[in-house]
Amino acid sequence: MINKLKQRxxxxxxxxxxLKQAGILNMNKRNVxxxxxxxxxxxxxxxxxxxxxxxVLKEYEVSSPKLLEVxxxxxxxxxxxxxxxxxxxxxxxxxxxxxxxxxxVITGRDGDAFVKPSGSKVDLxxxxxxxxxxxxxxxxxxxxPDVAVVESLVRCEPMLANYSYQGVPDIxxxxxxxxxxxxxxxxxxxxxxxxxxxxxxxxxxxxxxxxGQALHxxxxxxxxxxxPDTGQPLNAIKIDxxxxxxxxxxRCFEATNLGYMGVDIVIDEEHGPLLLELNARPGLxxxxxxxxxxxxxxxxxxxxxxxxxxxxxxxxxxMAQLGxxxxxxxxxxxxxxxxxxxxxxx
Amino acid sequence: xxxxxxxxxxxxTLMLIFLGxxxxxxxxxxxxxxxxxxxxxxxxxxxxRIDFQAWGDPVTVSLNVPDNAPGFxxxxxxxxxxxxxxxxxxxxxxxxxxxxxxxxxxxxxLYFKTRMIPTSATEAAETGTDAAxxxxxxxxxxxxxxxxxxxIEQAGSRSSSPTxxxxxxxxxxxxxxxxxxxxxxxxxxxxxxxxxxxLNYANTPARIAEGLVLEDARRAxxxxxxxxxxxxESWVTFNPRTGEQGVPENTLLWRxxxxxxxxxVGGSDSQIHFxxxxxTIPALQVVRAEADANNLGALSLYQLPVEQQSMFxxxxxxxxxxxxxxxMRIIVGIKTSGTFMPVLIAVAFVQTSLLPGLAAFISxxxxxxxxxxxxxxxxxxxxxxxxxxxxxVIFITVGISVIGYQMGFATGMTVTFFPMIILxxxxxxxxxxxxxxxxxxxxxxxxxxxxxxxxxxxxxxSPLAEHLSFNFPELHLVVLGAILLLGQYTGYKLTExxxxxxxxxxx
Numbered sequence: 001m002i003n004k005l006k007q008r009x010x011x012x013x014x015x016x017x018x019l020k021q022a023g024i025l026n027m028n029k030r031n032v033x034x035x036x037x038x039x040x041x042x043x044x045x046x047x048x049x050x051x052x053x054x055x056v057l058k059e060y061e062v063s064s065p066k067l068l069e070v071x072x073x074x075x076x077x078x079x080x081x082x083x084x085x086x087x088x089x090x091x092x093x094x095x096x097x098x099x100x101x102x103x104x105v106i107t108g109r110d111g112d113a114f115v116k117p118s119g120s121k122v123d124l125x126x127x128x129x130x131x132x133x134x135x136x137x138x139x140x141x142x143x144x145p146d147v148a149v150v151e152s153l154v155r156c157e158p159m160l161a162n163y164s165y166q167g168v169p170d171i172x173x174x175x176x177x178x179x180x181x182x183x184x185x186x187x188x189x190x191x192x193x194x195x196x197x198x199x200x201x202x203x204x205x206x207x208x209x210x211x212g213q214a215l216h217x218x219x220x221x222x223x224x225x226x227x228p229d230t231g232q233p234l235n236a237i238k239i240d241x242x243x244x245x246x247x248x249x250x251r252c253f254e255a256t257n258l259g260y261m262g263v264d265i266v267i268d269e270e271h272g273p274l275l276l277e278l279n280a281r282p283g284l285x286x287x288x289x290x291x292x293x294x295x296x297x298x299x300x301x302x303x304x305x306x307x308x309x310x311x312x313x314x315x316x317x318x319m320a321q322l323g324x325x326x327x328x329x330x331x332x333x334x335x336x337x338x339x340x341x342x343x344x345x346x
Numbered sequence: 347x348x349x350x351x352x353x354x355x356x357x358x359t360l361m362l363i364f365l366g367x368x369x370x371x372x373x374x375x376x377x378x379x380x381x382x383x384x385x386x387x388x389x390x391x392x393x394x395r396i397d398f399q400a401w402g403d404p405v406t407v408s409l410n411v412p413d414n415a416p417g418f419x420x421x422x423x424x425x426x427x428x429x430x431x432x433x434x435x436x437x438x439x440x441x442x443x444x445x446x447x448x449x450x451x452x453x454x455x456l457y458f459k460t461r462m463i464p465t466s467a468t469e470a471a472e473t474g475t476d477a478a479x480x481x482x483x484x485x486x487x488x489x490x491x492x493x494x495x496x497x498i499e500q501a502g503s504r505s506s507s508p509t510x511x512x513x514x515x516x517x518x519x520x521x522x523x524x525x526x527x528x529x530x531x532x533x534x535x536x537x538x539x540x541x542x543x544x545l546n547y548a549n550t551p552a553r554i555a556e557g558l559v560l561e562d563a564r565r566a567x568x569x570x571x572x573x574x575x576x577x578x579e580s581w582v583t584f585n586p587r588t589g590e591q592g593v594p595e596n597t598l599l600w601r602x603x604x605x606x607x608x609x610x611v612g613g614s615d616s617q618i619h620f621x622x623x624x625x626t627i628p629a630l631q632v633v634r635a636e637a638d639a640n641n642l643g644a645l646s647l648y649q650l651p652v653e654q655q656s657m658f659x660x661x662x663x664x665x666x667x668x669x670x671x672x673x674m675r676i677i678v679g680i681k682t683s684g685t686f687m688p689v690l691i692a693v694a695f696v697q698t699s700l701l702p703g704l705a706a707f708i709s710x711x712x713x714x715x716x717x718x719x720x721x722x723x724x725x726x727x728x729x730x731x732x733x734x735x736x737x738x739v740i741f742i743t744v745g746i747s748v749i750g751y752q753m754g755f756a757t758g759m760t761v762t763f764f765p766m767i768i769l770x771x772x773x774x775x776x777x778x779x780x781x782x783x784x785x786x787x788x789x790x791x792x793x794x795x796x797x798x799x800x801x802x803x804x805x806x807x808s809p810l811a812e813h814l815s816f817n818f819p820e821l822h823l824v825v826l827g828a829i830l831l832l833g834q835y836t837g838y839k840l841t842e843x844x845x846x847x848x849x850x851x852x853x
Contacts, residue, residue, distance in 0.1 A: 012844055012847045013843050013844055013847055014843050014844075014846060014847040014849060014850055015843070016837070016838050016843065018849070018850060018853060019838055019842075019843070019846055019849060021853060022846075022849045022852065022853055024838075024842075024846050024849055026836075026837070026838045026839065026842050026846075027679070027839060027842065028676060028835055028836045028837065028838075028839065029836035029837075032833075032834065032835075032836045033836055101782065136727055136728075137728065138728070143728045200783065216852075218848070221845055221846075221848065222848055223848055223851065287846075287849075288846070288848060288849070291849075291851070291852040292852060293849075
C-alpha cells in the first residue's frame with residue numbers, strides 16, 4: 001500500500017531536460033512566447049464570437065455549418081416554433097460561449113418533442129428557456145449579453161462517428177502563422193459527457209500532419225489503445241481529404257490574423273469538412289496525443305526566412321517538413337529548414 | 347504581435363531590485379533599523395544623584411549633562427526632583443540641566459537619568475564651535491615657568507604634532523622616575539591640571555573633560571578627568587593616566603565643555619554620584635525613539651498616526667501574498683479558483699488565526715453551496731444571483747457568530763473578518779465548477795486555493811515578513827521586481843513535469 005503510494009508520488013515524474021529534449025511546449029512558454037507575441041488582442045472578439053467567425057471565414061472560402069437563424073432579441077423567441085417547423089435537426093449555440101457550454105443539439109423530432117443525441121427528449125418550452133438563458137449571457141464569457149445561433153445539424157461521416165460515444169468527433173489543428181503544425185482527432189466519451197473537451201475526459205488521437213493517419217491516443221493525458229466506450233481500436237483511423245482540411249485551417253490565418261490558434265473542424269457526411277470554431281488559446285494536450293512536442297515545429301516555422309503567401313503553399317511546406325516521416329530519417333529538423341524557403345521559393 | 351527586445355526590461359527590473367536592496371541596506375546602516383525582528387540593543391542607564399544642604403532660600407542647581415558624547419547617543423533624559431522646576435538649557439554648546447525652587451531647606455536629593463546607546467561614531471561633531479578654539483592664557487610664576495618651558499622643550503624636540511606633544515608630556519609626567527622639573531611641577535598641582543597648563547602654555551588648545559567608566563550595576567561612581575587637545579581639526583581625547591589616545595571603550599564623556607560640572611546656588615555640601623545599569627531593549631524601539639527625537643524618520647511609516655499604521659501593516663503584507671500566488675501558479679502550477687482569492691482569504695486568516703479561520707471558511711462556503719443549489723434551479727440572472735448570495739452569506743456569518751457565541755465559542759465571531767463579497771463569488775465559482783466539471787475539479791481547485799491561502803498566511807503572519815515589510819517598505823521594490831521577472835518565466839511548471847511524464851515513452 002505504502003509502496004504503491006510511493007510509486008504514484010515519485011515515479012510519474014519527468015525531468016525538465018527530458019521534456020526539453022522532447023520539445024514539449026509548456027503553459028508559461030505558450031502564453032508568453034506564442035499567444036502574447038503572435039495573437040493580437042484586437043483579433044480576440046472575432047474568435048470569441050462564433051457568429052463573427054462564421055461570417056468572416058465565409059469570405060475566405062472556409063465553409064462552416066449552415067447558418068439557419070440568429071436570435072438576438074427576447075421577443076423573437078416566441079416565434080421560434082415557426083422557425084424550426086420544417087427542420088429535423090439543428091444545433092443552438094451561444095455566440096460567445098466557450099468550451100462547448102450552452103450548446104443544445106437536436107437530432108430529430110418525436111411528435112411535438114425534440115430528441116437530443118443521447119435519446120432524451122425536450123419540449124419547446126425547454127428550448128425557449130434555453131434560448132432565453134443564452135440571450136441573458138448565462139454561457140458567455142464574463143456573463144455579457146449574447147445572441148443565439150441556430151445552425152443546421154452536422155451529420156458526422158459514419159466511419160468516424162463509429163469511434164465516438166454520442167458526440168460528433170472533431171479535428172483540432174494547431175496553425176502557427178498559417179502553417180498547420182499539429183493535429184488531433186477528439187472523440188467524446190461517457191466520461192466527457194458527449195463533449196469533445198480533452199480535459200473533461202475526451203479521447204485525443206494524434207494525427208500525422210502529412211497523411212492524417214492516427215499516431216497515438218490519450219485520455220486524461222495517459223496513453224490508451226482502444227476507445228473506452230466503443231472499444232474501437234484507435235490506431236487504424238485515417239482521415240480522408242486530409243489536404244483539404246489543412247488548407248482550411250491554413251486559410252483561417254488570413255481571415256483572423258491570429259498567429260497561434262486552434263482550428264476545430266468536423267466532417268459532415270454530405271458537405272465534407274466544416275469549420276466549427278477557432279480558439280486563440282489552444283491547449284497543450286495535443287502534444288501528448290501526438291507523442292511529440294510542438295516546439296521543434298514552431299521553431300521550424302519561426303526560422304523560415306521567407307514565409308509562403310498562399311494556404312496551399314504553406315500546407316505543402318508543412319506536409320513536407322513537419323510530419324513524422326522526415327523525423328524517422330533522423331535528420332535534424334532545423335537543418336532542412338534553412339534550405340527550404342529557397343527550394344520552395346515562389 | 348510586437349516583439350520588443352527584453353534587455354531594457356531586464357535592466358530596469360534588476361535596477362528596481364538593486365534600488366530596493368540598496369535603500370534597505372542604507373536604512374539598516376544609517377538608521378540602525380535591524381534586519382531581524384526582536385534584535386536587542388544594549389542601553390546604558392546612567393543615574394546622576396545630586397545631594398546638597400539647602401539654606402531655606404531660592405535654590406538653583408545647574409548640572410552639565412552629556413552633549414554629543416563620542417561613541418554614545420542619547421536615547422532619553424529625565425529628571426526626578428519633587429517640587430523643583432526643571433529645564434534643559436543650551437548656552438553656546440554648554441548643555442545644562444537646571445532645577446529651580448522658590449524655597450528649600452535641609453538635605454535635598456535630585457536625580458538626572460539618561461539612557462545612552464553605544465554608537466559606532468567615535469568622534470561626534472562638536473556643536474557651537476565654528477572657529478578653531480584658542481589656547482587658554484596661562485601665567486606661571488618662577489620657578490615653575492622655567493620648569494614648564496624645559497619640559498615642553500624636551501617633549502617638543504621628540505614630537506612633531508600637537509597629539510604627539512601631548513603623548514610625550516603624559517609619558518614624562520607618568521614616568522616612574524620623574525626628573526626634577528616634573529617633580530617641581532607636580533608638587534603643588536595635580537597631574538591633569540599640570541598637563542592642562544603645560545599644553546596651553548605650549549600654545550596647544552587643551553581642556554579637561556570628565557568621563558564615566560560604564561560598568562554594569564555600579565553605584566556611587568564619580569567622574570574621571572580626561573585630557574582633550576585640539577589638533578587643528580577636532581578635539582582628541584587622551585587618558586592622562588595611561589597616555590592612550592581616544593576615548594576608552596565604555597567610557598562616557600559626561601562633560602567636555604569648559605563650564606563647571608555642578609553649580610548649586612542657595613545650598614552647600616553638594617555632592618554628585620553616578621550609578622550605572624546595563625539594559626537591553628529592542629533595537630527597533632531605539633530607532634523609533636531616535637527618529638522621533640531627530641525628525642530623521644521622515645520616510646518611516648512610524649510617523650503616521652497609529653490607526654493608519656495598523657492599516658498599512660496589513661496593506662504592506664499583501665505584496666508578499668501576491669508573490670506567493672505568483673510562485674504557486676507560475677512555478678508550481680497549483681490551480682486556484684479565482685486568481686487572488688487565496689490572498690484575501692489569507693488576510694482574513696491573519697486576523698482569525700489559522701484553524702478557526704479554516705473552520706469558519708469551510709463551513710460558510712459549504713452552507714452557501716447548499717443554498718446556491720436551490721438558487722440555480724430558479725434560473726436567476728447573474729447579478730441578482732450573486733446579490734442573493736451576498737445576502738445569504740451575511741445571514742450565514744451572523745448565524746454562525748450568534749450560535750457560536752451562545753454555545754460559548756468566541757471564535758465563531760471571527761467569521762466576520764472574511765470579505766463577504768469574495769465569499770459570495772467563491773461560492774458562485776465553486777458551484778459553477780461543480781456543475782460543469784464535476785466534484786473532482788472542485789476538490790482540486792478548492793484544495794489548491796486553500797493550500798495557497800495557507801502558505802500565503804504562513805508567509806504573511808511570520809514575524810520576519812511583518813517586520814521587513816513595515817520597517818523596510820523599499821523591499822517591496824524587490825518583491826515587485828521578482829513578480830515582474832516571474833511574469834517572464836517560460837520554463838516548465840512543477841505540475842507539468844508530472845502531467846507530461848508519459849512523454850518518456852516517445853523519447
